[in-house]
Amino acid sequence: MRGLDWAATPLGPPDRWPPALKTLVGLMLGSHQPMLIVWGPAHTTLYNDGYAEMCGARHPAALGGSFRALWHDIWDEVEPILARAYAGEATHSSDIAFTMHRNGYPEETHFAFGYTPVRDEAGRVAGMFCACIETTEQVKAQRGLRESEARFRNMADHAPVMMWVTDAAGRCTYLNRRWSEFTGQGETEGLGLGWVDAVHPDDRGPTERAFLAASAAGAPFRIEYRLRRADGTYRWAIDAAAPRFGPEGGFVGYVGSVIDIDERREIEDALRASEARFQTIANSIDHMVWSTRADGFHDFYNQRWYEFTGVPAGSTDGEGWNGLFHPDDQERAWAVWRHSLATGEPYHIEYRLRHRSGAWRWVLGRAQPMRAPGGRILRWFGTCTDIHDQIEAREMLARSRESLAREVAQRTAERDRIWQATSDLLCVATLDGRFVSLNPAWTETLGWSEAALMAEPFLAFVHPDDRAATEAAAAGLARGETQFRFENRYRHRDGSYRWLSWNAVPRDGQIFSTVRDVTAARQQAEIQRELEEQLRQSQKMEAVGQLTGGLAHDFNNLLAGITGSLELMQSRMRQGRVADVERYITAAQGAAQRAAALTHRLLAFSRRQTLDPKPTDVNRLVAGMEELIRRTVGPAVAVDVVGAAGLWSTLVDPNQLENALLNLCLNARDAMPDGGRITVETANRWLDERAARMRDLPPGQYLSLCVSDTGTGMTPEVIARAFDPFFTTKPLGQGTGLGLSMIHGFVRQSGGQVRIYSEPDQGTTVCLYLPRHYGAADDVDDGLSSGPVPRAGQGETVLVVDDEPTVRMLVTEVLEDLGYTAIEAADGPSGLKVLQSDVRLDLLVTDVGLPGGMNGRQMADAGRWMRPDLKVLFITGFAENAVLGSGQLEPGMQVMTKPFVIEALASRIRDMIRG
Structure with a gap:
């Protein structure tokens, strides 16, 4: 905004600007976020450096000009928003898309912005304030990521x-x-x-x-x-x-x-079994048997071969048996063998083979190739027969043929029995979509006869919604692609549909398939899903009912004590019987304190309580509470404290951790009605991936605080419900059931986890796992000062902002009793007006949640922009983390949780003003 002749603009020189415009300009120039002010009927435009980057080539010419001139290309979209702001209506929008020409060419842009009307001293809308962020790159990046992820998941699914x-x-x-x-x-x-x-x-x-x-x-x-x-x-x-x-x-x-690969392994197992059977058969045959790979490499000889030749087992593998041929027959025998390998013709030759006795004996060598369905040679199986004695040779040959015939017949019968008896649907089909062969399971499953199924293309039986996917799978088979676990629906003869799961393999222009009826499995999965959904809904409603009923019961009891005491106080004061008033006041205060404690427990359970985390030495904290624990649990229970040397510090609210430790010790005492031993133990823990996953935590460094007892223990059912609100195993009236749920909520809110380890009659251990804090622990505050609260100094003033009149009245009374000047405001805008005035203010006391469109944190930040040294005390009923910054407050800011003790409030105010 520097360098512009403001006197030439409708706004005139800055020293004549209204206070509201000056304030907004100060806020805008102190921020890095893009901000814009439109002022006056001429819609004069002011903006900071962040907004100037968004204007592109239109900056700096647009500064001090009209808003319409700045955004003339998107005026139709922007003008209604500006009109609403000038009409007194605030708007906020996110991810709004515009097509702009701010750099001389069309651009797709996205913005998140808020338009707020600004009023002058007379309450009239004088202008509009806008804070915005350009989200174009984020939107485009997220869109690309989503599209890429969607493409991958669509392909994978x-x-x-x-x-x-x-x-x-x-x-x-x-x-x-x-x-x-x-x-x-x-x-x-x-x-x-x-x-x-x-x-x-x-x-x-x-x-x-x-x-x-x-x-x-x-x-x-x-x-x-x-x-x-x-x-x-x-x-x-x-x-x-x-x-x-x-x-x-x-x-x-x-x-x-x-x-x-289950079917493949079954086939491999069958092949291995078949190979074993072959070797068993071969070794039982009374003549020489051998086999080779498709390339002619010999890899098996039966025992008869070694007995006949007398060579050691394995010495003739490969081509190592050349020396067994008669020198006159060797070249001829190998030439015939090479011819068979080259042409696939059966091997048949007579030659002389050296016997173990050293004599040469004529043998008949024969071999046949074993082929795959497509004709490819897989192996060669051969025999060598001693034909010196023709009769013996013929008998041996006959026995061999008979054995081989039985083997073939047996395997054929086995295949036929499997085809007929299996419950799986087996079929052979052509690539153009017609069945060639079907086993009986098809008729049993679909009701159609084999002739009816083969009379039409199989697509005629496919559900209309599955035809496109089926055609795509068939096209894949035609390309030679195997289809595993492809599922579609086939029409039964009665008109219903059955889900079928296909494993299909293309071979030699045909499709060989194993199909299973998975209708029942899919129906069972759907039933299981519905049952699980019903169970989750039932558990959810049970938890809601339990929480609501328990909360209403306890609060009704507490409210009865408070209202009853107040009514009796009123009655006694009218009667002039003031002697009993003190007793009723004590009763009402006690009930109110118990109600506050119950509220804190509920907030801890829901992880909404206000925490004041500090770097804490847990060993020092436990040592400071040891005597209190011993007095509380009584002499019948022994207490041991085992603190780990070199214990890490943790960032935690020490008061809440003390309450949690005391609650755990009280629970342990109640679990030992006849006395026993409590052990409080600390340790450093380094949780790797597996250990962290078991505790539902990220891997990393933690410290543990564990309380163990020798009491009655818990059943798995009790452990499963131990953290539920209002669940307790104690007799009626002896426990709210919020102790463990409060501890669980507090620890989870602090970034940790709670785990229970217990068995019936074996005692219980409850461990709190808290993240390690890399830094020194703060000194533990031993308590509030017991001395009187000093009175205010001359002219010291406190601004009190709260929408609850009773709270304002109480805080104001305390301040005036201490000699402070108190100024009250009921909402954020009213408080901000006081902060913008010239009145002396030593402290701001404000609620966080305020009406009027401005919460306490926003008001405090705006006030500090004008009063940098302003001290702020937030008072709140629960943590508004978005406002308090998840527990991280700026220097000079503190927080107190409602309800609070009046003396504590007075001491905190005095300490902050004097600090």
Whole structure:
């Protein structure tokens, strides 16, 4: 605003500006936040440096000009807001989008702003004040992040395999929908390391250790384990992941997938069993049997081979048996073998083979290739037959053929029995969408005959909503892509639909599928979800009812004591019987104090109480309370204090921590009606990822304060409800049930956690975990001064701002009794007018929550802008963290919680003014 000829503007020189405009300009120039003032009927525009950056190329020409000229390109959107402000209406908007030309080209912009009318001394609207923030970059960045996240999640949630993502610490941050469908875990249940709970107990430990070791090294991860399905059964799965690296090369986590390989392992097991059977059969045959890989490398000889040749087992693997051929037959035998390998034709040749006796004997060597369905050669199986004795050779050959025929027949029968008896739906289909072969389970599941199912394309039976996805899966199969766990709905003959889960593999122009009816599983999952939702709603309503009933009961009792005492006081004073008034006053004060204590407990439970956190030496605090605890629990209970050497300090409200410790010791005493021992123990705790997760805390350094007893202990059911409001195991009238809930609320509000460890008849340990504070602990205040409160100095004045007349009256009475001049105000704007005047003010005493559009903190900040040394005492019924800054007050500011002792208020006022 410097350098502008203000005399040439409608506002004139600054020394002629109205006081309200001067005040606003002072506030605006002292702030880094973009601010704007529009003044007078000409809408003259004033703004600070922060707002000038938002004006772009229109600054500085817009300064001192009209608001319409500044924002002429968006005037249609802005003019109604300005009109509302000049009409006396304040507005606030967030994330408002404009298309501006402030730099000569159109820009998409976003703003959050508030427009407030400003009145002159006569109460008329003279202008408008605006505080705003440009949020364009944040909105665009958040939009891009959301779009990227949505694209990834859409892709992952539609993937046919289970997918997951972790951070650099190995904590799982995302699991796709397929994981939840397969395992039955909820959307967040598998996050962190919760996914390990779905692994088979025998595989869980090795899997977790392998995963964390790979994550620590940032190395690729691959392991097989058994994974629990939603129906409780376990299936083998392969879990593989590739590491992700950030722009600077640092490991940032994994992207991985989990694939069901149960059928594959079954096939592999079957192949291994088949191989074992083959070797058993081969070793039982009375002639030489061998096999090779597809490349002709020999990898098996039966026992008969070694017996015949006399060579050590394994010495003829590969091509090591050249020396067993007769020199005249060796080249010819290998040429025929190479021809068979090249053409796939059966191997058939006679040659002389050296016997173990050293003699050469004629043998018949034959081999056949084993092929895959597509014709590819997988292996060669061969025999060598001693044909010196033709009869023996023919008999041996006959027995071999008979054995092989039985094996083939047995395997064919086994396959046919599996095809007929399995409950799974097995089928072969063409790539153009027609069934070729179906097992009986299809008719049992869908009611259609095999002929009816094969008469139409299978899409005719698919639910209309699933056809697009089915066509996409079929297109993937046509491209050679295997489809695992693809689900769609097929129409039953009765018109209903069944959910089917497909594992489909394309081979040689056909589709081979294993299909399961998962209708019941999906219905059960839906029923389970509905039951869980009903249970959560029931628990929520039970907690609300318990809280409401307990609160009404206790407060009605306390109010009865207060109102009854006041009525009796009034009656006795009318009768002139003032001797009894003191007793009724004492009763009313006691009930009021108990009501205040109950309110503080409720606020602690809800984590809304006002805390005064200070760096605290917990060992010193416990030592200072040790004698009080011993006197309170009585001589029948022994008290041991075990303080850890070198205990860290913590940032906590020491008074609340003292109350919590005393409450825990009283609970421990009540759990030992026949006496016992209480142990109060402190310790430093370093919680790693696993330990922190068990205590629902972030990893890091903490100190613990634990109270243990040798009492009756708790059952798991009692522990589960111990922190519920108004829950107590004590007889009626002996406890409110708010003690532990208050402790829990206070500790959680302080950034810590509470845990109970107990067993029936084995005692109880309650541990408070509080974050470590890196700094020295404050000295513990031993209490208030017991001396008289000094009176006010000459002319000392206090401004009291509170919307409750009774509170203003009480505070004013205290101030006047001490000789102060008291000025009262009922709301923020009224208090601010006094602060803007020239009257002497030594202290501001204000409530936090005030009417009139300005709370106590805002009023105090505005007052300090004009009176930098102003001292402020906030009085409040509960913590308004947004106003008090989560417990962090500026120097010269203090807070007291309502209700308070009048003497304490007087002492605090005196200390702040004299401090």
